[in-house]
Amino acid sequence: MKKTPVFIFSAILTSASLYAIGENRPIIQTKYTADPAPIVINDTIFLYTSHDEDDAQAYGFKMKNWLLFTSTDMLNWTDNGAVASLEDFKWYDGDNGAWAIQVVERNGKYYMYCPIHGHGIGVLVSDSPYGPFKDPIGKPLVWQREHWDDIDPTVFIDDDGQAYMYWGNPNLYCIKLNNDMISYSGEIMKMPHIDDYQEGPWFYKRNGHYYLAFASTCCPEGIGYAMSDSPTGPWTYKGHIMDHTPRTRGNHPGIIDYKGKSYVFGQSYDILRIETQDHHERRNVEAAEMHYNSDGTIQEVVYWRDAPLNQIHFHNPYQKTEAETMAWGYGLKVKKTDLRTSVLTNINNGETLTVAGVDFGKGAKKFSAAIASEKEGNAIEIHLDSENGPIVGILEVKPGKTSDKFSLQSCKVKGAKGVHDLVFKFIGTQSDSDLMEIDYWQFK
Missing domain, CATH: 2.60.120.260 (Galactose-binding domain-like)
Incomplete structure (x- = not known):
C-alpha cells in the first residue's frame, strides 16, 4: 500500500524557492485571501474567504468581495471565484470594507454573515452554497453606531436549535439569533474580556465542550482559545492553538472536523514575502492539522510552514x-x-x-x-x-x-x-x- 504523500514544494518559480523541502505552503496562491471560514457540506470543504486586492497597500485594507474555494483532499483546491460582494448590500454605498465572514446552513439555506467595516454586520442568504447570495432584510443585522467594534461575526447553531452570533474587536459581543437566522431576540450581550482576545472569534462545539478560538493580541498575533460549558460562557482562557511569533503578524482562525481529522485554518503573509519584504495588507490562507487532548484542550500547532499537511486521498485524473x-x-x-x-x-x-x-x-x-x-x-x-x-x-x-x-x-x-x-x-x-x-x- 502506497503511503499518502505530504505535499513537498519544489522550486516552481525561482522567486518561490524560499520554501524548503517538506514545508507546508499557503493553500491558495492565485489570489490574496484572508479570514478563512470553512464549512463541511456533504463530502466537501467549502472555504469562504475575504479577498485582499492585488494592489492593497501598507496598513490599508482593500477588500470588495468574498471568495469560495472547495476541496475534498486538503491539498488540491478549486477556485470558485467571488460568491458575494459589497454590491449585494444596497444600503451600503461604499466600495471597501468587505471583512471576515462566516457561512452556516439551516433548513437547506445558506446564511452568510458579513461585516462591513464601520457599518455593522449584514446577512445574505442563498439556496446554494455557491450562491447567488441576496440580502433578505435590506439593512444591517447589527450596527452599534457608537463604535466600530462590529466586525468578524461567527455563528453556531446548538444542539437544541438555538443559534448564536459572536463578534467584535476589541470587545466581544453575543446575540441569540431567531430561527429565521436573519433577526435576533433579546439584547446584545457584551461579554467579559477573555485573556489575550483581540478579534476574529470562531465559535463551535465539540464533544460537549464549547470553544471560542480567536486572533490573540496584536502584534504579532497568534491564535488563542477559551472553553466553556455553556454557549454564553463564562469562558475560561486555555492558551494558544498557535503562539505569537514574529512570522504570524495577523491571524484569524477557522476550525472544522473533516473525515476523521481536525483542522485549523488561519492566515499569513508568506505569498507576499515571495514578492517583497515590504509590508502590504495582502494575506494568504493557511491550514494545519490540529489535535485535541483527552480533556478537550487543544495541542499547540507549530507555525504553518513547519506543519506539513497530509493529503486525505489521491486525485482521480480520469474524472473531468x-x-x-x-x-x-x-x-x-x-x-x-x-x-x-x-x-x-x-x-x-x-x-x-x-x-x-x-x-x-x-x-x-x-x-x-x-x-x-x-x-x-x-x-x-x-x-x-x-x-x-x-x-x-x-x-x-x-x-x-x-x-x-x-x-x-x-x-x-x-x-x-x-x-x-x-x-x-x-x-x-x-x-x-x-x-x-x-x-x-x-x-x-
Missing part, C-alpha cells in the same frame, strides 16, 4: 477536473465567467500548475484539455513529480479564432503510471504572456 483546481499555481489567475464556471488565465511562459497526489493507476494513454488561445507556438508539457521531472506528454496548443472560444485539444501520454504529483508547465516564447486560457482537463 476544473483547470482552477491546484495545490500550487503561483503567478496564475482565475477568471469567473458565470455563476458556476471559472477558467484558468494569466498563463505566462515558464509558469507551472501542480496537482498533488494524482493516481494514474495502471497508466494513462491520452490527455485532453478545453483551451482557448489566439497565439501560435504554445504548448503544455506534462511532468511527473516536479517541473524537472519526466515528461509524459506534450500538448501543442492550436490557436482559435477568439480568446473565449474553447476547443477540446488532446495529446498522447506515455509513462504516467502510479501515484505522482502532476505538473503542467506552460511553454511559449520568452516574451510571451497570456498564452492561453484553460477551462478543464482529463486523462484517459
